Amino acid sequence: MHTPQHPVFTSEYWNIPQLDHAQLPDIQHHIDTKTKPIGALGQLESIAKKLSLTQGYHSGNYQYIEINHPTIMIFAADHGIAQNGVSIASSEVTRQMVANFLAGGAAINCFCYTLDIQIKIIDAGMLQPIETPHPMLINQSIASGTADFSIKPAMTHVQAEQCLFMGQQAAVQQLQTGTNVLGFGEMGIGNTSAASALLSVLTGLPAQQTTGIGTGITSEQLNKKIHLIDLALQRVQQRYASDTLDPQSALVEVGGFEIGQIVGAMLATASAGKNILVDGFIVSIAALIATRIAPQVQQFMLFAHCSAENAHQLLLKELNATPLLDLGLRLGEGTGAALAVPLLKVAANFYTNMATFDSAQVTV
Numbered sequence: 025m026h027t028p029q030h031p032v033f034t035s036e037y038w039n040i041p042q043l044d045h046a047q048l049p050d051i052q053h054h055i056d057t058k059t060k061p062i063g064a065l066g067q068l069e070s071i072a073k074k075l076s077l078t079q080g081y082h083s084g085n086y087q088y089i090e091i092n093h094p095t096i097m098i099f100a101a102d103h104g105i106a107q108n109g110v111s112i113a114s115s116e117v118t119r120q121m122v123a124n125f126l127a128g129g130a131a132i133n134c135f136c137y138t139l140d141i142q143i144k145i146i147d148a149g150m151l152q153p154i155e156t157p158h159p160m161l162i163n164q165s166i167a168s169g170t171a172d173f174s175i176k177p178a179m180t181h182v183q184a185e186q187c188l189f190m191g192q193q194a195a196v197q198q199l200q201t202g203t204n205v206l207g208f209g210e211m212g213i214g215n216t217s218a219a220s221a222l223l224s225v226l227t228g229l230p231a232q233q234t235t236g237i238g239t240g241i242t243s244e245q246l247n248k249k250i251h252l253i254d255l256a257l258q259r260v261q262q263r264y265a266s267d268t269l270d271p272q273s274a275l276v277e278v279g280g281f282e283i284g285q286i287v288g289a290m291l292a293t294a295s296a297g298k299n300i301l302v303d304g305f306i307v308s309i310a311a312l313i314a315t316r317i318a319p320q321v322q323q324f325m326l327f328a329h330c331s332a333e334n335a336h337q338l339l340l341k342e343l344n345a346t347p348l349l350d351l352g353l354r355l356g357e358g359t360g361a362a363l364a365v366p367l368l369k370v371a372a373n374f375y376t377n378m379a380t381f382d383s384a385q386v387t388v
């Protein structure tokens with residue numbers, strides 16, 4: 025029954041560098057010489073440490089960090105599960121919102137415009153492609169939406185492999201332009217259902233705990249959503265005789281094309297030694313899958329925020345991650361990731377430019 029694991033689902037394939045953690049005492053010392061009480065910059069110090077470990081690994085200079093051309097990559101795809109009315113919107117809205125991104129009208133456009141962040145939109149598998157070429161749009165659709173995972177596998181094993189390859193391709197292309205931080209976002213009506221089902225099959229947690237209101241559905245819709253995810257879990261349990269699945273089978277059974285492509289893009293970003301900004305619930309499930317494939321990927325990840333989707337806290341705990349912001353957002357699109365970019369910029373700036381007690385002649 026089990027298909028042999030494809031190399032793209034092994035950590036060997038991604039060959040992610042092991043960062044030099046022996047540098048940490050020097051990095052800490054560099055921070056502690058700055059004109060401030062020890063630890064007074066809180067989580068900004070943790071950000072600076074992570075960025076320094078990553079950037080120093082390549083440059084050899086652990087005392088200098090910079091944020092170059094930060095970019096949000098929004099992966100979009102449709103979901104068969106959405107036919108069951110588990111969202112406030114129908115699948116057409118995925119494409120309509122992508123058109124809105126391209127026209128500059130969505131929340132993520134406003135945030136990125138304000139914060140000077142580049143945007144790329146990737147069609148990973150929408151029901152209908154956008155035909156007109158656009159400089160922000162990358163067409164790499166796997167298929168016209170996934171199958172309804174409450175009754176059958178969402179995708180084939182080959183499609184799951186294609187997801188990782190295509191995600192890799194998009195990230196590599198963007199990194200070639202000189203970007204050193206990639207933030208990830210998503211658009212796909214029904215994708216909180218896929219994310220909840222993925223969390224269940226990856227951790228063994230029941231649907232009741234992993235499922236939330238997504239776009240803001242009624243309690244009746246929420247019960248239906250939980251029931252459909254339960255049906256999928258029963259189907260999966262019969263097939264695999266196990267409570268938890270490997271990453272490839274998880275994507276095949278209950279995943280989404282945008283989620284799979286984000287996994288590939290994250291692994292490729294880490295493989296290139298660059299940092300990853302993780303957005304909300306859906307992008308975090310891609311982060312969990314990526315860490316299950318290659319645990320070293322997590323050295324490169326910064327978790328932007330804790331979403332109001334209730335299972336996000338559980339998921340962050342599973343990842344042992346501390347989110348930077350907690351603003352009650354539950355939108356996706358990469359909005360949380362975008363909001364964390366200024367924090368990375370100020371962390372880089374204080375780490376690189378702030379005066380030391382010696383240089384400023386401050387005596388404590």
Ligand SMILES: Cc1cc2ncn([C@H]3O[C@H](COP(=O)(O)O)[C@@H](O)[C@H]3O)c2cc1C
Binds near residue numbers: 121210217237
């Ligand atoms: C107008 C609109 C804009 C959005 N932007 C992001 N999402 C978010 O909502 C969807 C996930 O929630 P669910 O599983 O409940 O469908 C995703 O597309 C996500 O990006 C949106 C949803 C809507 C309706």
Ligand SMILES: O=C(O)c1cccnc1
Binds near residue numbers: 239305307333336354
């Ligand atoms: O946390 C998220 O990413 C999220 C939550 C609800 C709907 N869309 C996205």
